Amino acid sequence: MQHEYLSAFQVLLGFLVRFWPVWLALAVVLGTSFAFRARLGLYGQLFDTYVGIAGVTICLFWLFTAMFASTVAPFNPLAQILVMKDALPGAIEPESGQAFLFGGDRLARDIFSRMVYGSQIVLVIAPAATMFALMVGITLGLPAGYYGGRVDTILSFLANLVLAFPVILLFYLLVTPGIMDTPIPYTMAGLFFLFPIIFFCTLFYTRFKHRPQVLAIQIGLTLLIGGWIYVGLVFDADPLGIIAIRPNELNIFVAVVFASSPGVFRIVRGLVMDIKTRDYVAAAQTRGESPWYIMLWEVLPNARGPLIVDACLRIGYTTILLGTLGYFGLGLAPESPDWGTAIKEASRLLRSHIHPALPPTIALMSFVLGLNLLADALREQSLKD
Amino acid sequence: MLTFITRRLGTMLLTMLCLTLVVFFMVNLEPNLRKLSISQLDMRSSDEHIESWLVRNGYRDNFFLRYGRWLGVVQKQPNIDAETGAVTPRFSYCNEPAEPYYGGILQGDFGCSTKFKTTVSAKLWPALGATGILMFWVMVVMVPVALLIGIFAGMREGSRTDRSLSVASITTTATPEYISGVIFTVVFASWLGWLNGSAASATSQGISFYNFTLPVMTMAIYGIGYIARMTRASMVEVMTQQYIRTARLKGLSFNAVVVKHALRNALIAPFTVIMLQFPWLLTGVVIVEVMFRYQGFGFTLVEAAGNNDIDLLLGCSLVSVFVVLFTQLISDVGYAYLNPRIRVQ
Numbered sequence: 001m002q003h004e005y006l007s008a009f010q011v012l013l014g015f016l017v018r019f020w021p022v023w024l025a026l027a028v029v030l031g032t033s034f035a036f037r038a039r040l041g042l043y044g045q046l047f048d049t050y051v052g053i054a055g056v057t058i059c060l061f062w063l064f065t066a067m068f069a070s071t072v073a074p075f076n077p078l079a080q081i082l083v084m085k086d087a088l089p090g091a092i093e094p095e096s097g098q099a100f101l102f103g104g105d106r107l108a109r110d111i112f113s114r115m116v117y118g119s120q121i122v123l124v125i126a127p128a129a130t131m132f133a134l135m136v137g138i139t140l141g142l143p144a145g146y147y148g149g150r151v152d153t154i155l156s157f158l159a160n161l162v163l164a165f166p167v168i169l170l171f172y173l174l175v176t177p178g179i180m181d182t183p184i185p186y187t188m189a190g191l192f193f194l195f196p197i198i199f200f201c202t203l204f205y206t207r208f209k210h211r212p213q214v215l216a217i218q219i220g221l222t223l224l225i226g227g228w229i230y231v232g233l234v235f236d237a238d239p240l241g242i243i244a245i246r247p248n249e250l251n252i253f254v255a256v257v258f259a260s261s262p263g264v265f266r267i268v269r270g271l272v273m274d275i276k277t278r279d280y281v282a283a284a285q286t287r288g289e290s291p292w293y294i295m296l297w298e299v300l301p302n303a304r305g306p307l308i309v310d311a312c313l314r315i316g317y318t319t320i321l322l323g324t325l326g327y328f329g330l331g332l333a334p335e336s337p338d339w340g341t342a343i344k345e346a347s348r349l350l351r352s353h354i355h356p357a358l359p360p361t362i363a364l365m366s367f368v369l370g371l372n373l374l375a376d377a378l379r380e381q382s383l384k385d
Numbered sequence: 386m387l388t389f390i391t392r393r394l395g396t397m398l399l400t401m402l403c404l405t406l407v408v409f410f411m412v413n414l415e416p417n418l419r420k421l422s423i424s425q426l427d428m429r430s431s432d433e434h435i436e437s438w439l440v441r442n443g444y445r446d447n448f449f450l451r452y453g454r455w456l457g458v459v460q461k462q463p464n465i466d467a468e469t470g471a472v473t474p475r476f477s478y479c480n481e482p483a484e485p486y487y488g489g490i491l492q493g494d495f496g497c498s499t500k501f502k503t504t505v506s507a508k509l510w511p512a513l514g515a516t517g518i519l520m521f522w523v524m525v526v527m528v529p530v531a532l533l534i535g536i537f538a539g540m541r542e543g544s545r546t547d548r549s550l551s552v553a554s555i556t557t558t559a560t561p562e563y564i565s566g567v568i569f570t571v572v573f574a575s576w577l578g579w580l581n582g583s584a585a586s587a588t589s590q591g592i593s594f595y596n597f598t599l600p601v602m603t604m605a606i607y608g609i610g611y612i613a614r615m616t617r618a619s620m621v622e623v624m625t626q627q628y629i630r631t632a633r634l635k636g637l638s639f640n641a642v643v644v645k646h647a648l649r650n651a652l653i654a655p656f657t658v659i660m661l662q663f664p665w666l667l668t669g670v671v672i673v674e675v676m677f678r679y680q681g682f683g684f685t686l687v688e689a690a691g692n693n694d695i696d697l698l699l700g701c702s703l704v705s706v707f708v709v710l711f712t713q714l715i716s717d718v719g720y721a722y723l724n725p726r727i728r729v730q
Contacts, residue, residue, distance in 0.1 A: 168671045172690035178416025320561045327563045369559035
């Protein structure tokens with residue numbers, strides 16, 4: 001099958017043009033941020049260094065790509081257009097006249113569109129899973145570091161238990177197709193997704209327990225929103241039908257949270273052990289504040305710097321974990337356009353075709369690189385203070 | 386010190402016990418047992434057939450009884466055919482005594498691999514040896530390169546060398562093995578044709594520069610950035626110390642100060658990091674061995690997990706957990722030994 005091809009320059013041009021909504025959004029956001037950087041606190045300070053600017057730009061680029069994926073991608077990521085099987089980059093699809101900018105893969109799907117849609121999967125699961133891991137790690141790490149003693153011994157033992165597992169083995173055990181028939185993923189989801197609700201309830205209760213009207217509103221809202229998301233995610237029974245998650249996605253979500261929360265736990269525990277020796281903690285103890293008030297309102301805000309840096313790095317690490325899952329064909333559907341699965345598909349056929357392998361690898365690498373640069377810039381800024 | 390090590394060893398044993406119990410529970414879930422029996426019988430077996438196979442081979446016995454047998458604290462019973470009364474081993478490829486015996490981990494018997502049709506020991510130890518060779522070369526490449534990068538970057542903080550080396554090391558930490566593996570294969574095997582994109586021949590014909598460079602390079606690159614950054618941080622800290630200024634002021638050249646005074650103290654922290662790198666390398670080994678088809682530990686682990694080969698998977702997890710915990714112990718002890726300021730109570 002002969003195709004008409006675009007030249008390398010036209011491919012580059014087409015690539016730039018396809019991303020027009022992303023460039024527009026980037027220009028608006030970066031322009032305003034840069035103009036008002038003096039008033040934007042820590043975020044504004046990022047624009048003082050090249051590393052920070054590069055990190056913010058790359059992360060926002062992928063964020064906007066995920067948001068505008070349906071406009072950016074010219075083809076449906078799952079559609080197979082038979083004539084385009086293994087087409088080289090720049091081949092023109094005869095019916096619509098649109099080009100397969102990065103060529104077609106083994107199943108005749110547009111690699112460019114798959115890369116663009118793949119960002120959606122990664123940018124939804126990785127930050128969300130990191131947030132849940134943070135919640136679990138913080139809620140367990142605070143008491144472990146603050147009380148010490150037996151609480152610390154037991155929780156640290158459990159955390160080390162999970163950390164001693166090689167990640168791959170953990171995933172092979174937790175994310176096999178058969179496991180969806182057992183109640184294990186749902187039990188774990190039920191357990192993990194409780195932590196944010198517990199966290200916010202305790203947070204508001206310790207602060208506002210002497211002001212019942214305010215407390216009632218906040219606890220009520222937490223329970224309402226938290227319960228809604230909880231019911232939607234764990235039981236897949238959202239009454240409004242907005243929050244839904246497929247069983248296999250729930251499974252990888254839970255596995256990723258499970259694998260990364262012990263790391264957060266260790267960091268939080270270490271920070272709390274350091275911070276609890278400070279004078280303001282002693283002052284709060286003398287005032288007779290309850291232990292949980294001190295942990296959540298005195299210790300935690302002062303640990304935010306390292307935690308934000310860690311969260312950035314951890315989103316990157318979670319992205320790598322998702323890629324690993326995809327690479328081993330665990331959890332995600334085989335036709336799913338996510339980067340890990342695409343890399344797996346392409347790396348098996350490297351001997352015959354190399355062009356399907358490069359876009360997803362470079363996408364994943366650049367996103368993680370952006371997050372790492374961002375974390376590095378944030379760390380440097382927080383060290384300056 | 387001795388009580389510290391004994392306590393740590395005790396915790397290690399407890400952790401291994403808990404972890405193997407968890408793994409044992411997971412591999413014995415109903416869907417996994419079905420997967421195992423289907424792979425042992427054939428795809429179209431009826432439910433009764435599968436059930437009778439599971440009962441006959443003892444997979445339906447009490448969970449703790451079977452864990453005890455695997456551990457070696459409960460006797461294994463010979464397999465007696467109900468109709469004829471003859472003693473037949475469960476798996477023809479593993480020798481099984483005809484009388485009840487203790488044969489578990491504690492006796493050094495790792496059991497029987499259903500996937501590779503041999504004993505676990507016969508499969509696991511050669512695979513570990515192959516991975517050991519890979520790990521050795523990775524360490525030989527990774528550690529000196531990472532330390533050099535870290536030292537050069539940390540020597541003069543904020544200089545142009547420092548900044549470019551830092552960005553380079555951040556880039557390598559953003560490149561997991563399955564990314565660098567693909568990129569290196571494309572560049573060195575497909576375009577330039579210098580190196581072999583598969584290490585399968587390393588198992589059969591012995592390792593050579595041609596078939597072993599890509600796996601080693603792929604694995605080393607992910608760790609280099611991390612170790613280099615740790616070395617840099619430690620080097621930067623040392624370079625601001627009083628004794629470095631003193632050495633400079635008494636007229637020593639910059640190079641002499643770095644080599645004689647700074648290096649020794651700056652290398653304590655990276656030692657811990659390198660030791661703690663082993664668990665990471667374990668994950669990397671799995672990816673690299675699968676990607677380059679090298680028959681080592683990681684390859685065995687994936688095969689065992691994919692086919693729910695119970696005994697082999699338990700053996701693999703035992704080995705990997707041991708490696709993780711043992712390197713943690715070495716890193717703690719070594720840190721205390723190297724750094725006179727840290728004393729273990």
